[in-house]
Amino acid sequence: MNIVIIGNGISGISTARWLRKLSDHKITVISSESDHFYSRTALMYIYMGHMRYKDTKPYEDYFWEKNRINLVNDHVEGVDYQNKTLSLKKGKTLQYDKLVLALGSKSNKFGWPGQDLNRVTGLYNLQDLEKIESFSEGLNRAVIVGGGLIGIELAEMFHSRHIPVTMFVREASFWDAVLPIEESQMITRHILKNGIDLRLGTNLKEIVDDGNGNACAAVAAESGEKVDCGYVGLTAGVSPNVGWLKESGLEINRGIVVNDKLETNQSDVYAIGDCAEQANPLPGRRGVEAIWYTGRMMGETCAYNICGHDVSYDPGIWFNSAKFIDIEYQVYGEVLAKPKEHHKALYWEHEDGEKSVRILYDVNDQSIVGFNLMGIRFRHEVCEKWLREKTNVKEVIANLTMANFDPEFYKKYEEDIAKSFSSQCDLSFSNPKKSNLDRVLSFLKA
Amino acid sequence: MSEVYKSMSISNPHPPFEDGIQKAMAAVAGVGLLILILATIGIDSVSTPLNLALSIALMSIGTLGFAYRAFRIKPAGIKNNGVMFSSTMSRGVIGWIAGIVITGFYVVLYWYEGLLGLGANGAANTGLVGFFDPLAMAIKGTPASQWFVYGTLYTVAILIFGVRFIWRYRHNRYQVIRTLSVMGFQLFFAYLIPEILESLNGDYAAKWFDKDMKNMWPLDYDMFDAWHINNMSTTGILGWGFLIFSLMMIFVVSPFLTYKYGKRWYCSWVCGCGGLAETAGDSFRHLSDKSMKAWKIERWMIHSVLVFVTIMTIAVVYGYLGDGSQYYITRTMFTIIVVAVLIMVAGAFYHFMNKRKDAQKDLQKIIMGIAAVIGVILLINFLTGSGNAFFIDNYSIKKWYGFFIGAAFSGVVGVGFYPLMGSRVWCRFGCPMAAILGLQQKLFSRFRITTNGSQCISCGNCSTYCEMGIDVRSYAQKGQNIVRASCVGCGVCAAVCPRGVLKLENGSTDVFEKTIDIRNNHVQMDTV
Known part of the structure; x- marks a missing residue:
């Protein structure tokens, strides 16, 4: 064939x-x-x-x-x-x-005036990258329109070369259509801390032509402010x-x-x-x-x-990951920006404001629904098994150390997390048990 | 689509990654180096104790200042920005010059020590070696040698670049603790303690033996030479202590720690060669070749060196053992012991690996390697009788090994080629110690790098920054644990991974099936 x-x-x-x-x-x-x-x-x-x-x-x-x-x-x-x-x-x-x-x-284009000018691209393929590279020499400022995962990547790219970046982001807080508000605010703070000019609640009105078919400025719809730039990145989704x-x-x-x-x-x-x-x-x-x-x-x-095998497409339990400049992000299961009515979210944030653990459970049967991690790595298979088996949230917290995937010698926060979670709901969580790889392996085999 | 890459390097070859302060700091380090060079070429007025201190201080301040601006003032996190555009780090003109200069320094150090000012036949030192005399007198009460100069500079390099490494990875406690470990082992175990013990060993000053406790056979290939064994066994409690400790390290401590933690306990936590590679060599780790071809060459080379050093050592020992009048054991007894040990080792490999389908090829090669060693030993014993393996003098074999492997490979190529082939050329292609630990790590160790389910995005950061040239991604994207003989467990793959996919860890329940699970197969064949 x-x-x-x-x-x-x-x-x-x-x-x-x-x-x-x-x-x-x-x-x-x-x-x-x-x-x-x-x-x-x-x-x-x-x-x-x-x-x-x-x-x-x-x-x-x-x-x-x-x-x-x-x-x-x-x-x-x-x-x-x-x-x-x-x-x-x-x-x-x-x-x-x-x-x-x-x-x-x-890359999405929403009919903005000037969207097809030279020095305007998305970031999707090698040809886009080649163009961005060619526009970068002597670039005074880049404007990025759209605050999703590609938008923050593009911002970090210019930032790494000391090229000033302005981001037009429609939402009131970064990526808050997907991230719950605390995580969204954490990323917002992180972007600002890195010196990126983040404009929230800002839509693009138009991209200005310099007379030679090149983009030379981006105009914000709300304030009418014209931001001079030598490049506009369109990252409002694909x-x-x-x-x-x-x-x-x-x-x-x-x-x-x-x-x-x-x-x-x-x-x-x-x-x-x-x-x-x-x-x-x-x-x-x-x-x-x-x-x-x-x-x-x-x-x-x-x-x-x-090849003739009958297999239905089943993506299994949702997971995804990303990195927002220096903050790693992982999600397992169903974590929405606004939890469903019968879902209860428990949230712990480290005092440095760059690590967090969010766990959601179903209030009806206390079964685990999702994990949202910032700056802390969790073990995919352990989370997946808990989610698949609809494990009781109390058991999950009691064994939370099994999910930790941070490198050796990293500080562990499971005790803090369990205490913090206990104060947020009427379930009282026991102190997480100590764990090691052998325990994880036998849990996964069971 | 190679033209994309080419055009990009033309359009922006030198983005501004170094600021004015960094350039000034580079100049400060340059002045420190210049003082060393002036002393080396024999400008006597430069050669004062104060200038020695000044030189080392300026080199330290300059390097640290540069690194501070490069890493410490920026938010913590992985910042490999511009590595591939850098002339120094990407085999550009500066990289080549650095490679040639360091290689040249090693050639002089090993074979033309006179050029460094070592006094011949008891004459006073001049030049660079003379420049270090005051420091040597202060530490051990005797004038310097070229090896004292080298040891001092080596230790300073590990300390300065160790600090740089810690700044660079300060968000990562594994990296911080590991680096403190290599810095400490170099400063105390390789440098200060041996030099001080040497000075306390006054009565036996002529009977030198290696007092670096972490230097083990077969990396320390003259450990079993007659003069070395004699010096150890005739210098009282210290000598005997070192002899017994060395044997314990080889046969007990090292296999046990490798079983528990993988070869990383040595290669990236303790070893001096590894220590320099991890610190001063950090900027060049990505230059290691990741191709399948390089892996094949690596396996042939490193295991050949291991087989060779084993035969050579046995032949050397055999050569000086007589009929039993001088030593406790005779040649025949020694042959029987060695053959018995080797057969036991082969038996152990067979026992543990025979059931494992994935290990059959390895098993065959190991058994064949051991059989070859046994064959050669028996030939030595029964055919030559004279103690001259291969019918030539054993010590001349050893001399050539010392020249080609001990000096040319581990020193000249091992460090001189940092800017050209990466920081672990010796560890990967030549070190017989790494070869032994690697076999243990691959076949019976709890250590592995776990892949986190299906989270890999195949970006390639892990493979790119692997100093041992392991294509980490090829395992990670399959969802398979990484268990490779060459892995030194530096943990940088896990650090640079943007999705948290890799974790170095130890587990005892699956030692023999660590690599069987492929977690990233979405469709399970048995359910189809």
């Missing part, structure tokens, strides 16, 4: 790798972004000089030939679903038996990169609509990763989840389905 995958990001490459593990089919991956798979999440580190482009490639270049994964650097311009043919920019056509669309996202397929007969809503087997409405065509939208998302999940981890899971699931 001849399988063609469009897109060499984490989703497409996961499919290719798993197809090779499971089968002997012919595998072709097409991308016009890069010759080889690289880690998109590491774009910021290339700019900051932590790594070179080649350090971000998870597999050495010989890997692809050795595993008979055929890489094609070209741009797909059209798909003929009836004849199962792709037309490529460099003029060739390509036949497929099964087609996997792993097209990724593109949306599925499906515009070019709109008229092709593929069912598209926000993303390419897929069933639980990741199949589209066209036969033998699958869609995965950022560009896919679940027709029936599982409870508590969104149709489009543009994150690394779900992309990888979809890639794997898709390979199984192509």
Whole structure:
């Protein structure tokens, strides 16, 4: 069987790798972004000089030939679903038996005047990074519009090169649509502490043209203030990169609509990763989840389905992670900005204001619902097991040391946390038991 | 897409990461170094005790001042900004010059010590060695040697760059405590205590033996030489104490600690070579080659050195053991003991590894290696009889080992190539001690680096900053624990990970199946 995958990001490459593990089919991956798979999440580190482009490639270049994964650097311009043919920019056509669309996202633009000027980009792919690099020399100031995970990365990038940064953030506190208010305020403080000019409650009105087609200032909608700058970064979220397929007969809503087997409405065509939208998302999940981890899971699931194993896509218990300049963030389970009515949140914050643990439980049966961590690392599998088994919150607190994943010799805060939590609700939590890896291993095996 | 990388380095090759104060501090350190150079080339007026103190003080203040501006004044956290754009740290012109200069210094140190001013045949020291005489007199009551100069500079380097490292990773207690450990072991165990013991050992001044308690065979490859054993066994309680302690370290303490904590207890907490690599070499850790090819070369080289040093040591001991009149054991008894020990070691490996599918190849190689050693020993015993392994004089083999491995590899290449191949070239490709500890670590140790479930984003920071050239990411993205013979447990992969994916830890219940779980397989085949 001849399988063609469009897109060499984490989703497409996961499919290719798993197809090779499971089968002997012919595998072709097409991308016009890069010759080889690289880690998109590491774009910021290339700019900051932590790594070179080649350090971000998870597999050495010989890997692809050795595993008979055929890489094609070209741009797909059209798909003929009836004849199962792709037309490529460099003029060739390509036949497929099964087609996997792993097209990724593109940065959102909300119709702002000047949004298509030169010196305005998002931060999504290598080409964006190349442009940002070329605008950086002698740059007096960068304005970043949008305060999500990519916005803070872009701010940190410029900050690392001592380029002044102004951020226009619509929300009243940083990323408060996702983070509960205390965590959101912690990150807000951290951004300000780093000397980044954070403008909360600020929308972009327009980007000003310098007369030569280059952005030279950004205007705030509320105050009308004009911030002079040599670059504007648009990081107000991403949306599925499906515009070019709109008229092709593929069912598209926000993303390419897929069933639980990741199949589209066209036969033998699958869609995965950022560009896919679940027709029936599982409870508590969104149709489009543009994150690394779900992309990888979809890639794997898709390979199984192509190889004739019937596997429904199930992303399992929600988890995600990020880093806000120096503060690491992890979330497991259901932690919303505003907890659901029957969810109770317990929150502990270290006196340095840069570490916190939030635990949510269901008041009806005291079962654990979610963990939100700032500046403290938790063990994924332990949290996942507690969440899957709906463990009683008292038992979770009593064994909280098992979840700690901080490096050796780090200060432990479980006692403080248990005390603080006891004062916040009518449950009295016992002092957490001491723990070590052996205990964790036997807990996970049980 | 290599053109992207190229164009970026052209458009912004030198972003402003060094401020005016840092440049001034670099100049201060430069003046300190200049004083050393002036003393070395024999400007006598420079060579005063005050200037020696001044030189070391200026080099320390300059380096620390530079590091203070680079790390201490910034918010705590991982700040590898600009590493890949730096000429010094990324094999630019400055990096190459530094590599050549340090390499040159080591060549002079090992083979042209006269150029440093060591007085020949009892003549007074001049130049650099003479410059250090007052300090040597103060510490141990005898004039300096080139090795005293080297030891002093080595210790100063570990202390200064140790402080820099602590500032850089001050948010990370593992790194802070580990660095205090290497600084302490270097200052006290490798430098002050041996020098002071030497001065107290007046009656036996001519009978030198190694008083660095942490220097162990096979890193200390002349431990079992006749003169060394003789000097130890004829210098009273101190000598005997060191002999017994050394044997305990090799056969009891080291295997036990490696079982408990992995080889890191030695390589990144105690060892002097490791100490310099972790501190002065920290800026170059990312230069290690991460390719599969480099890993293959590494395994061949380091294990060949181990086999060679083992045979060589046995041959040397065999050579000076006579018929039993001079020592307690005869050559034949020694051969029987060594062969028995080796067979027991092979048996232990077989016992523990035979059930493990993942370890079959390793097991074969280990058994073959041990069998080769046994074969050579028996050949020595029965064919030559004269005590000359390979039909040439054992001490000339040892001399060549000392030249190629002991000096050229561990010193000249090991440190001289920091700015070119990273800080652990010797530890990774040559150190027989690291080879033994590595085998133990891989096959029976509680130590591993745990991968945190499915949290890896494959960014590559862990692999990039691994000084041993381990492709950490290749394990982390699979969700597999990292158990590699070469891992020295420095913990930097876990520190630079932006998602908290890695943790160095020890557990006893899964010693033989540490790497079996692949946590990042989303679909379980048995449920399909």
